[in-house]
Amino acid sequence: MATIVDRQNPFKTSLSTKFLWLGLFVYLAYAFSTLDIGWERFMLGLDQGGRLIDRLFPPNFTRWELLLSDLIESLQIAIIASVAGILISLFVGLMAARNMMPNVISIPVRVFIALCRTFHPVIIAILFVKAVGFGALAGILTLTVASIGFVAKLFAEAIEEISFKQVEAIRATGAGFISTILFGVIPQVFSRFIGFSIYQLDSNLRNSTMVGIVGAGGLGGTLFSAFQRFDYDFVTAILLAIIALILVGEALSNLVRRIFQ
Amino acid sequence: MSRLEIRDLNHAYVSNKPILKNINIDINEAGVIAIIGPSGTGKSTLLRCINRLIQPTDGSIIFKNKDVAKIKGKSLREVRRQIGMVFQEYNLVERLSVLENVLTGRLGYMSAWSAWRRNFTDKDIQRAFELLEFVGLSDFAMQRADSLSGGQRQRVGIARALMQEPAILLADEPTSSLDPKTSVEIMELLTQLAQDKGIPTLVNIHDVNLAKRYAQRMIGMSGGEVVYDGKPDGITDTHLKTIYGGESWLQ
Amino acid sequence: MKADALMTPVSNPAESPKWQRFTLGQRSARYMVYLIIVMSFFASLRTVEIIPEFLLDAPEQLADMFRRMWPMDFAAYPTTIHGAMLDTLHIATLGTLLSLILAMPLALMNANNIVKSSWVNWIAKFFLVASRSVNSLIWALLFVAIFGPGVLAGVLAVALRSVGFVGKLFSEALEEVNMGSVEAIRATGASFASVLIKAYWPQAKPAFFSILLFRWDINVRESAVLGLVGAGGIGVVLNDAMNLFQWPKVAMVLTTIFVVVLLIEFIVVQVRKRLM
Known part of the structure; x- marks a missing residue:
């Protein structure tokens, strides 16, 4: 068999790269033709944007009492949902681990976790608002479900990776079974579980400011109505409060992470 | 009535490919009983059948008037807690401290609720410290198990097994992951406690010389069957050839 | 065989202090974290504005919602x-x-x-x-x-x-x-x-x-x-x-x-x- 000496320029753009670019341009042309995105609209918007920025400043903190009570409600939602969600995830995650549980248990539990994960928290919030009415309860239930979707999944994966010899x-x-879990399994996954939990607490804090947009309590509701009433200087105040909340949350979770390292 | 009677024990992971064939062993005496044989001959499986980490296909294992092969649930756990086990790779819970690892030997005697609260009795804690002293690791009690060397870990493994106050001890290749000097130390430790505490100790081992040096009885296995059972000095090159096959390794 | 004969020197003395499991400070910091979490959880639970009846009612309301969803509007x-x-x-x-x-x-x-x-x-x-x-x-x-x-x-x-x-x-x-x-x-x-x-x-x-x-x-x-x-x-x-x-x-x-x-x-x- 003769060896074929291929002496192409190795830096030449390959055929697949060319196809990728071609595909990209075809897609862009197609997308812009079907969508209602026009250049003049964009330019008009920029104009509008300039005026908006004028109206955003200075931030208006005169309704600080409302702001504060909403902020506290967001915080309450995040804390309750995180604690409940993480505790439930401990059990759900264990039941989903294929090396600890028979298939009859782990498969349905895995389906349940996947369901919790697939829908965006806002969609889950809509359903809970319809079920339990407007307010913090819907937010708590939403973020609990979202926490299960994330923490239980990762926890189950962590358990599946443990050393079974121990x-x-x-x-x-x-x-017995429970003692074996406590002494053989938990020590191996505890630090990772703490890591997931801190991440989820942080993420719940962010999301608790958002579920209010569909009526599930917290800052989001006030933000949404401020937008609808063109109350833009109050919007800025709310946004600043949210950013402060997130920054404080991030600092705290970094601290806790250091403590548990 | 022997302390442990194994009768017609068979095991197959895949049907028609038996790994243990009609094993019959009586364990009565304290001291080290070495089980020798090549890898894959079922030594580990045999030990794991005795404390039912593996469910044997059929046969019986009589221990304290109970057939270990048939019981389950609480009575199985009560049997297990009287059978100590030492593992080839120590199998310590790496993220727990040395002391906590030793204390896990008491879990079979505790309710799950006490285990959750880590509510070990003062007596247990006292005993754990004594055992650590016995195996020479008092200074390491509060360290994490994964900071120890292999030989130290194995000694923690032995202390954990002793914590169970076992009527019998199983050691699955306790020296295979260790260097020769440490291996000797571990074998001496096992022999010492088998004699001093009067515990029959079944040791899987593939180093024939080490086995001969410490065991008072040797069981040779080949192809899932017991082919020799008797005094160490009764074992001849002919026996070893049946057990391991070939002979070049004997020179 | 004496117990002290079993003592092999610590393999790496410089490294061993690192593994001192938790110092008192670390331990108390952890307990503080647990305590704060538990306290803020119960504080939130007591003060948050939710109506418990709504929670009890939730399964039924959800079931009702799903009933109304079926059959889907293909x-x-x-x-x-x-x-x-x-x-x-x-x-x-x-x-x-x-x-x-x-x-x-x-x-x-x-x-x-x-x-x-x-x-x-x-x-x-x-x-x-x-x-x-x-x-x-x-x-x-x-x-x-x-x-x-x-x-x-x-x-x-x-x-x-x-x-x-x-x-x-x-x-x-x-x-x-x-x-x-x-x-x-x-x-x-x-x-x-x-x-x-x-x-x-x-x-x-x-x-x-x-x-x-x-x-x-x-x-x-x-x-x-x-x-x-x-x-x-x-x-x-x-x-x-x-x-x-x-x-x-x-x-x-x-x-x-x-x-x-x-x-x-x-x-x-x-x-x-x-x-x-």
Whole structure:
């Protein structure tokens, strides 16, 4: 068999790259033809944007009491949902781990987790608002579900990666199922679980300021109505409050992460 | 009535490919009983059948008037807690401290609720410290298990097994992951406690010389069957050839 | 055999103090964290304004809602849902592409092995963090206020939200590049642009596509809800159907979103497998 010496310029753009570019341009042309995005609209918007920015400043804190009570409600939603969601995730995650549970349990639990994950929190919030009415309760339920979708999934994966030898050794001492979990499984996954939980607490804090847009309590509701009433200087005040909340949350979670390292 | 009677024990992971064939063993005496044989001959499976980490296909294992092969749930756990086990790769819970690892030997005696609260009795804690002293690791009690060397970990593994106050001890290749000097130390430790505490100790081992040096009885296995059972000095090159096959390694 | 004969010297005395499990300080810090969490949990529970009866009622209300959703309004799919779903996919895709254009310079500026000036690094970092801190729905609200309701606001919201994510991850990928080969190319006298294209890019390319796909997947989920604040796509249809209490149509919309999200996730997983 003769060896074919291929001496192409190695830096030449390959055929697949060319196709990628071609595909990109065809897609862009198609997308812009179907969508209602026009240049003049964009320019008009920029003009509008300039005026908007004028109206955003200075931020208006005169309704600080409303702002504060909303901020506290967001915080309450985030805390309750995180604690509830993380506690539930401990059990749900364990039940979803294929190396600890038989398929009859793990498969339905995995489907449940996937359902919790697939929908955006806002959509879940809409459903809960319809079910339990406007207010913080819908927000709490929403973020609890979202927490389960994230923490339980990662926790189950962490359990599936543990060393089973350590579990076997604890089993050999005559320990029961729960004791085996406590001493053979939990020590191996605890620090990762803490990591997921802190991440979720942070993310719940962010989302608790948003679920209000569909009526599930917290700052979001006030923000949405401020937008609708063109109350832009109050919008800025709310946005600043949200950013402050997120920054404080981030600082706290960094602190907790350091403590648990 | 022996302390442990294994009768007609068979095991197959895949049907028609038996890994244990009609094993019959009586364990009565304290001291080290070495089980020798090549890898894959079912030594580990045999030990794991005794404390039912593996469910044998059929046969019986009589321990304290109970057939271990048939019981389950609470009575199985009560049997397991009286059978200590030492593992080839130590199998310590790496993120727990040395002391906590030793204390896990008491889990079979505690309710899940006490285990959750880590509510070990003062007596247990006292005993754990004594055992650590016995294996020479008092200074390491509060360190995490994954900071220890192999030989130290194995000694923690032995202390954990002793914590169960076992009537019998199983050691699955306890020296295979260790260097020769440490291996000797571990074998000496096992022999010492088998004699001092009067615990029959079944040790899987593939190093024949080490086995001969410490065991008072040797069981040779080949192809899932017991082919020799008797005094160490009764074992001849002919026996070893049946057990391991070939002979070039004997020179 | 004596116990002390078993004592082998500690293998690494310098290292062993590190493993002292927890100092008293660490332990109490942990307990403080637990205590604060428990306290704030119960404080929140006591003060939050919820009506317990509503919670007890929730399962029944949910069941009632699902009953009203069935049978789904399949007829609505071809008339309104299909087009709106395509809009949503366009929002996600165009938003991701636009975010790339914005994120690239920021990622380069943020990578401290490309731009050595810490000043520039900090400026880039500021924009990346700002982009990530503001939720896409809030971006959408802003852009709806500026450009009016519609797809344009959605695309911009997705893009601005994704810049921080894509930029941060891509600059991390650039920072992990093996500097040896970069220096080798620089040593040939290549210009800055050539070094970027021939030294950094080939090494960061797999990470780049992987980040892009990952964000696209997230953006499809996010753009499905942007319509609730008027930023186009399937969310608009969902919002209208809910305001008119057309539950069978709501169910059809949710099912469509569910299927599309699963499909996109499947595609992304498959493509990533090929890329890796």
